[in-house]
Amino acid sequence: MNMSGPTGGEVASKQLITNAFWNIAGRIAPVFVAIVTTPRxxxxxxxxxxxxxxxxxxxxGTFGIFDLGLGRALxxxxxxxxxxxxxxxxxxxxVLTxxxxxxxxxxxxxxxxxxxxxxxxxHGLKIPVELHxxxxLSFFVFCTTAPxxxxxxxxxxxxxGRQAYRETNxxxxxxxxxxxxxxxxxxxxWDSLIGVMFVLAGCRLWMTIAYIRLVYRLIPELKHAQLRPRLLKPLMQYGGWLTASNIIYPLLGYLDRFIISNLIPAARIGFYTTPSDAVSRFNMFTGxxxxxxFTAISASYxxxxxxxxxxxxxxVVAVSFILLPLCLGASLFSYDILALWIDRGFSEQSGLVMKILCIGVFISGVDSITATFLEGIGRPDxxxxxxIGELVIYLPVLYWGVSRYGVVGASAIWTLRFGFDYIVRAVMCLRIYPALRGSFLRGAVTVMTGVAGMCFSIARMNFWxxxxxxxxxxxxxxxxxWFYTLDAFERQSFLQTASRIKSRLYRRETT
Structure with missing residues (x-):
């Protein structure tokens, strides 16, 4: 490899990491505010x-189901x-159309x-009569935000699509x-839910105005755009598959809860849903x-x-680097985390479930990259x-697992589904885009090493x-x-970035 400077792929990779950083910042910052303000x-x-x-x-977020996949297609x-x-x-x-x-x-x-x-x-909500x-009225206000x-x-x-992640976030x-x-x-x-909804609607309007101003600044050519409905046909075809996926994929995600609620006592459902909700928060980083x-691959493929x-x-490296310490830590200390969060009795029933789910979350994070790759190269179908194929297989297998092994069986089948999904999607990626083979294998070695470590973490041990x-x-x-998946220039870039961060922190401490 030429060591004189970065290639186009390396420059694009740096941009991808930078964009991901801004996305993470955009998702994490509000979480801290939510934690502080929620009790009040x-x-x-x-x-x-x-x-x-x-x-x-x-x-x-559910209004997004009605976008027919056009947002992603655009x-x-x-x-x-x-x-x-x-x-x-x-x-x-x-764009205008x-x-x-x-x-x-x-x-x-x-x-x-x-x-x-x-x-x-x-008929759908059980609320006191005085709040009716x-x-x-607050729901009527909320409905106005759909457009x-x-x-x-x-x-x-x-x-x-213009890679404006910094400005957008x-x-x-x-x-x-x-x-x-x-x-x-x-x-x-104003002590009223109506006022609260007006605030939320105002936030949406604020976002709309800010987005439109930004898009016209970045793409001034849009000022001369015209409506041309015939241009939508390829976008509708692409977006149609995304819409179907956006319906089926969440359905697969909620089948476990539906089956559990019908097969095991209500008192035991929380032993699955509680750790599931907790570890699913890690998907924020994957997203x-x-x-x-998605946009980087779409631009280059x-x-x-x-x-x-x-x-x-x-x-793949970014997702593995971020998710592994989170999932591994949550798995190793699952009993302690649940005991501190809820109580010791709950952790005894739910600790193993959390360990198994952590493996699934790690695999699903990497699997989502293969799904994004397929969408980026224009094959969301x-x-x-x-x-759809998984739905046919997953439902009876999940039913059997829950019937036989309860919530532990549900967590195991859920995790195995993502393993199966990752393998099938990877095979399809390699078949459609054969040039991916080398990069895929390098990334897969890191993934498999991480999964092996996650499997080891299922064993229950003492704190130290x-x-x-x-x-x-x-x-x-x-x-x-470091030594197998990353190449020499990527290692050099990482060290340079770490050095810059260290220098900035040192300057802040000395000022």
Whole structure:
């Protein structure tokens, strides 16, 4: 390899890591605010209104189901033009048409949701009678945000297609913080869920205005764009497969809970759902890497094979590097964590479940990179077909596992599903993109080393034995990653970055 300087793949890999960092920052910062403000919000809202508030926060994301995959499709369409190039007239027309269509879809979604509000509040929610009018009006306010959610999804796709992750997350961070801080401040002025919903709607409007201003600044050619509906056909085909995947994949994710709730006593369900909810939070980091990997791979796969393969390997290394200490630590200390968090009796029933689920979360993180790779090279249909096939196999196997082994069986089958999924998706990636073989194998060695260490962590040991095992297993995996998976230039780049960070920290300490 030429050591005189970075190749295009190495430059792209650095950009991917930088973009992933901004995505992580955009997701972590609001979490800290949520942790601080949640107790006070619960106190001011009361349990009933707090429950409604949390439902609304989760429902904001569900409007994304109606985007027909166009947000992601727009991101890919823009990414293929290159972040540094002027956007041609056809792509500008495509962007304007896509955003306009999604705005219309958002309006329809708002009207349908508003029409269903009475039915949902009257029959779908168990709320005190005195809160009926307040909740109903607050839901009407919430429904008005649907068009804004659609516009934001479309414009976010365009911005990330231009690799504008830094600028986008600098917009997202304060707005996401205001999702919790804003309602808290509003409750001191107007003690009503209606006011809280107005704040959330205001945050969405703020995001829409900021996104639109940014996209016109980065792509001034959009000022001359025209509506051309015929350009949507390829996007609809691509987005259609994504929509199907967005429906089937979450269904696979919730089947375990559905089966468990029907086969085991209600008192034991928490032994599975509690550790599952806890370790699933690690997916926040995986999603941050995936978002930046998708646009980078979309931009390079048809132009630069070497760069595309480097991007895949970098993504796998990044996910493994971030997830392994989290999953391994949670697995090794699962009994202690659950005992401190809940109680010792609960940890005795749920500790092993948490250990097994941690393995699944680690594998699913790497598996998501293969899924992103397939979507990035324009084959989302393969991932959807794999998910459909899994659904047929997974349901009866999960039923058998829960019937025979309870929550431990459910966690084992859930983890094995991701192992199977990773293997099948990897085979399809290599078949469609044969040049990926070398980069895949280098990344896979690190992944398999990490999985082997995770399997060892299932054994129950005392605290200090867990500490020793964690240090040794992490060291082995990182040594494999350093000397086998990373090449000479990547190792050099890592050391230079670490040196810069150390220098900055030292300067801060001395000032």
């Amino acid at each position: 919000l619960i106190h001011l809202l009361g349990l009933s209104r707090w429950g409604i508030f949390t439902i609304v926060l989760s429902l904001i 991101s890919r369409a823009v990414a293929t033009k290159g972040a540094e190039e002027r956007m041609d007239q056809e792509t500008c027309d495509l 896509g955003v306009s269509v999604l705005t219309g879809v958002g309006v329809v979604a708002a009207l349908v949701s508003a029409a269903c509000c009475n039915l949902w509040v009257d 009018r307040e909740v109903l 804004l959610v659609m516009i934001n999804a479309a414009v976010w796709g365009v911005l990330t 600098l917009i997202n961070i304060p707005i996401s913080v205001m999702y919790y801080l804003g309602p808290l401040l509003m409750l001191y002025v 941050s890497v995936n978002a930046s990997a 048809a132009r630069n094979v070497t760069r595309t393969c480097e991007l895949y390997k970098t993504s 393969i991932g959807t077909k794999i998910s 034995a867990n500490v020793e095992a964690g240090v040794i297993l992490l060291a082995i995996t990182y040594i494999v990653m």
